[in-house]
Amino acid sequence: MSTRWSARHRVLRWTLALMAPLALTPVAQAITFERLNAAGEGSGSFYTPELSDWIMAPASDDSSVLPTSAGWLLSMGQSSFGANEGGSQLSDIYGAGVILPESTHGWRVNFSANLRTWDSYNDGSVVSPNPNGSLGDWDLFAVNMNQSNFYWDLVSTNFSGGDGGGEIPVEEVPALAALDTAGGLIDPLVPVRPAGSVVTYSNNGDSQYLPGSTWAWGGRDYAEGYFESVQTNGSIQNTGTGPTFVSFVLDTRTPSFNDDNYPSWGQFGTPGVFANVPDGVADGGGDGSPGLSPDNPLLPISATEDGSFVFNDIEIGDDGVGIDEFLFIDPEVAVGYQFEIVAGSAAFAEVLLPTLGDADGYTIEVLVDGVWTKLADVADGGSFAFDGSDTFLFRVMGIDPELGLNPENFAAFVTGIKVTQGGPIDLTMTPITTAVPEPGTYALMLAGLAAVMVARRRKV
Numbered sequence: 001m002s003t004r005w006s007a008r009h010r011v012l013r014w015t016l017a018l019m020a021p022l023a024l025t026p027v028a029q030a031i032t033f034e035r036l037n038a039a040g041e042g043s044g045s046f047y048t049p050e051l052s053d054w055i056m057a058p059a060s061d062d063s064s065v066l067p068t069s070a071g072w073l074l075s076m077g078q079s080s081f082g083a084n085e086g087g088s089q090l091s092d093i094y095g096a097g098v099i100l101p102e103s104t105h106g107w108r109v110n111f112s113a114n115l116r117t118w119d120s121y122n123d124g125s126v127v128s129p130n131p132n133g134s135l136g137d138w139d140l141f142a143v144n145m146n147q148s149n150f151y152w153d154l155v156s157t158n159f160s161g162g163d164g165g166g167e168i169p170v171e172e173v174p175a176l177a178a179l180d181t182a183g184g185l186i187d188p189l190v191p192v193r194p195a196g197s198v199v200t201y202s203n204n205g206d207s208q209y210l211p212g213s214t215w216a217w218g219g220r221d222y223a224e225g226y227f228e229s230v231q232t233n234g235s236i237q238n239t240g241t242g243p244t245f246v247s248f249v250l251d252t253r254t255p256s257f258n259d260d261n262y263p264s265w266g267q268f269g270t271p272g273v274f275a276n277v278p279d280g281v282a283d284g285g286g287d288g289s290p291g292l293s294p295d296n297p298l299l300p301i302s303a304t305e306d307g308s309f310v311f312n313d314i315e316i317g318d319d320g321v322g323i324d325e326f327l328f329i330d331p332e333v334a335v336g337y338q339f340e341i342v343a344g345s346a347a348f349a350e351v352l353l354p355t356l357g358d359a360d361g362y363t364i365e366v367l368v369d370g371v372w373t374k375l376a377d378v379a380d381g382g383s384f385a386f387d388g389s390d391t392f393l394f395r396v397m398g399i400d401p402e403l404g405l406n407p408e409n410f411a412a413f414v415t416g417i418k419v420t421q422g423g424p425i426d427l428t429m430t431p432i433t434t435a436v437p438e439p440g441t442y443a444l445m446l447a448g449l450a451a452v453m454v455a456r457r458r459k460v
Helices: none
Strands: 032-036 042-047 063-068 071-076 093-100 107-117 140-146 198-202 213-217 228-238 244-251 264-268 309-316 327-329 336-343 348-352 362-368 371-378 383-385 393-397 415-419 423-432
Touching (some): 063 093, 071 093, 198 228
Antiparallel strands (some): 071 264, 140 244, 327 415, 348 415, 362 393
């Protein structure tokens, strides 16, 4: 087994990742299999498999399917639960699947995901790594449904058995072929790497990627002390009418990236409150809190179809980050964006805007009698302190379009915020990429999603 390396560099950071559009609720939803109607919508008719209908993935000894009062709980990588960053994990495919019967219009699969990883599934094409981070398509969590076969029967079995090679520098991540010599799929298995986010993909016939519909999550990078997790709900659907193979997997095996390093683990499907899946333990101490550095800010974990980014359940202490120090977050923006605290007792106290070379700076606006009203001009890289303790919504305007902020760049506009008191807050961010009508003529774009606390550290 060879080892992937990163430079020794101790950092304290938080990360939240951007997802493709999802509908998120405050509680974990059960795994359900719903028939579609002629309009491609849920029909209200469900299929309920028996325990004997579930087929285990190859790593069956480290996977389980348990019935619950309201559905199913699928666990994978169980022996790695709470593992430290220096732990090892067999290169294999963990999880389980079920075959849905023929359906006139297809199926929708709903589920919750509560996942952890020390590893990455990223080549740097969408999201760059954190400072000193390393890349590669190593560990992938996926939910896939198709009319061909289970996930583990579609991907290559030509793997090294645990030796994935050395660290892959950002500039040297190779463009790999879609199929190996045996005809099985190899990395990348989806066209857009998750890179610390959730992505969804429907394949329209491209043999390079997983067939059917896929939901996928994997890490942004691996480096000293970088640990990632996600708690969210998701769904995918497929309009095929034949028998449908549904797979819930953790894949640490598929080439060309596989080894025994940096474990991953998690659960799909428990209804109600998300289960207490343990986080990883950083070797050598250090709490690795995300959000303390503009190099690695909190990013939204999800984006709705209308472009809104939302943060949920960000825990603010009585002092420190978010009170005495700036908590760094980052939406995607073009000409402006707006913040709102939708739940929690705290209000905005101060905002620190990035230095982008915008000669005119920015404007801070709040709603006064339903009209956006300018409070202040803020210079490029400047800050603004709100007066009082009742500012729960504001927006930043005046970002120069000539800066060319790319909406696909997750680190486009790193911003620091302070709030007035400790406690949990639910924070939404809405990028403004075109002229925005006054509030009376549009609905404020909101969506719920779970903030993911990330702490990572790696050693030489």
